[in-house]
Amino acid sequence: MSAVARIGSLGRAEGVLLWRNALMILTALLLPIGAILVLRSSPELQVVVGANSGTAVVTAVTAVALDLFVYYQLVTALVARREELVLKRLRTGEMSDLEILAGAAMPSAVIAWTQIALSAVAAGIWFTLDAPVNLLLVLMAVLLGTLVFVLLAAASTALAPTVELAQVVTAPVMFVLLILSGLYVPLADLPGPLEYLGRLLPLTPVVDLLRLGLSGTTRDGGTVGLASSFAHAVPAVLLLLGWAALGAWATRRWFRWEPRR
16 A cells, blocks of 8 residues: 555544544534624624735635644644554554654645635635735645644644643644734734744744735735745745744654653
8 A cells, every 4th residue: 555545544534533523523614604704794894804805814714724723623633542542553554654644634634725715715706806916825825834733733742641631732822823923913013022923933924925825915015916926925935944844853853652651
């Protein structure tokens, strides 16, 4: 059996287990719909968002999907599999460590990508969503963001010896990343230390790339075209690559395959 087939088999098994979590599936289905309904039902919020309502919806759903389903849900799933000795048993077979992590992360990533796609379709129907200024930057934001949050989720399991503690550990991280991403409050409006911290966190470059790729909007609120968008995207891409490298190092160093004795 090839590596792709092994990852696919494990991913399907994890998907079945995730499907049995009714609350998580309901949340996944309601997130894109809820974002659309909230914006449509609030003229005041539409005024704040402005002409790029469709871009705002896609950006918000992407950020929440990566934070909630790729990071939060995956930490819980990995800790649960570790405590049930599933990860230990998988390592005794043909699968490599990388394949095990990829297979475990597959359902979370697929749910997040599906939510992003649905939000884009819904935004195109009910709001103004023009063709992306730079589709490559949008894809980089989603794919690099997924990679970073998968690695950070794997590394975060070292802080959670049980599933219950996994929820306690990850919830504050999830909310801090969202609040300081520039998604809800412009970073320039925050106090100096919080602004600098927000610019260094891993969700912020995802938001920056999405805005730049979807509407050509830069961090300072300006607009650029296709050619200029690449230059403006360099800091965000480098920051995401840095987080990916840090996440890979932390996972390699601290990720545990067995429960603590």
